Amino acid sequence: MIDIVLTDLPIDISACISRVMTPSAGGVDVFIGTVRDVTKGRKVIRLDFEAYEPMAISEMKKIAERAMKEWPLHKIVLHHRTGTLEVGEVPVVIAVSAAHRDAAFTACRYIIDTLKQTVPIWKKEIFEDGEVWVSATP
Amino acid sequence: MIDIVLTDLPIDISACISRVMTPSAGGVDVFIGTVRDVTKGRKVIRLDFEAYEPMAISEMKKIAERAMKEWPLHKIVLHHRTGTLEVGEVPVVIAVSAAHRDAAFTACRYIIDTLKQTVPIWKKEIFEDGEVWVSATP
Amino acid sequence: MKIKILAFGIAKDIFGAPGIEVELQHGQTVGDMRLLLEAKFSRLASLSSYMVAVNNEYADRQQLLQEVDEVAIIPPVSGG
């Protein structure tokens, strides 16, 4: 089972975890991204997330499908936020269940690493004294 | 912050996650062990967990303290169940927050792997037609 | 032919709009379109990098463009 959501509403972490739990699973790995208060020494006020929605959903699906093929997994939930997030809020939740923990850990790590490389979502960091699109310029 | 609990009551996964979330964290990795319905082709009815309690708590603390020294982490929560657990229930929850996801993933994996090697907790698998202390005999 | 180009993130700031239109000849490629855009918007060439998506898929420079295509400029992504 693969469950992909891109939403401007808060992500329900417990619901994500419940969705991947199943009697045939022995382990669940969950990654929760959180908005950090400081980047490179500068105080962050909030983040604005923008997505190219149809392509972002399609790329998230591709990543989950590749993970399902690569490792013996049961279920994958991948939810990502758009819009404005305050410090401490959750831009992304990835939950992966598998019979054995090795597959769950490896796949969860693969999904977040690949998402950060290929999924068309952009974040703008808003500081007290300016703002910047992350990674956009050298 | 390190929070170690050994309990015969159900583990509150959401509370474990809330405890590690902090504005200075950018990522949280969570491992949730679950009781699987089948082991080596045999149907599992339930698991009985027994602990040498003071030593189990002391060994769990040692693991968390070593992780804190080894990686730049913010908070670690490590809760383990004792007693009888049905299929689908949760014997262990590990939640680790860090500024960067690499440390959170690596430390979470280290904690569950080391727990399974050194913490004096034993599980008996109860099948329809017998029972066995896991890993006890060759 | 007219090609509509969607822009996201910093590309939207560079174009000053969420989308623009460019005039291309039949037989022109993603690579041709990149050169044309970089000539018009010099800040585009100063990005760390950027990709082009055609119909929701990453496209290489050789890909031919058609009037019906949904084209998008994908500056370095930063989700998660």
Place this chain on the structure above:
Amino acid sequence: MKIKILAFGIAKDIFGAPGIEVELQHGQTVGDMRLLLEAKFSRLASLSSYMVAVNNEYADRQQLLQEVDEVAIIPPVSGG
């Protein structure tokens, strides 16, 4: 001297009790105690392995035992 030994998991089944007492001489070690127990409970030697803890710490075979020690037999652990 009498040493009280706690047993857990399969060791409790082997001893038929959550704890037993053995008689050791002053100067005897964890290794001596293991041999004595294995002579008395042959199933102990047939485990995959087992460790001994003294006062809540894993102890090697050379460690001397004292009457006040809390000694425990630790069969292969299987938490998580």
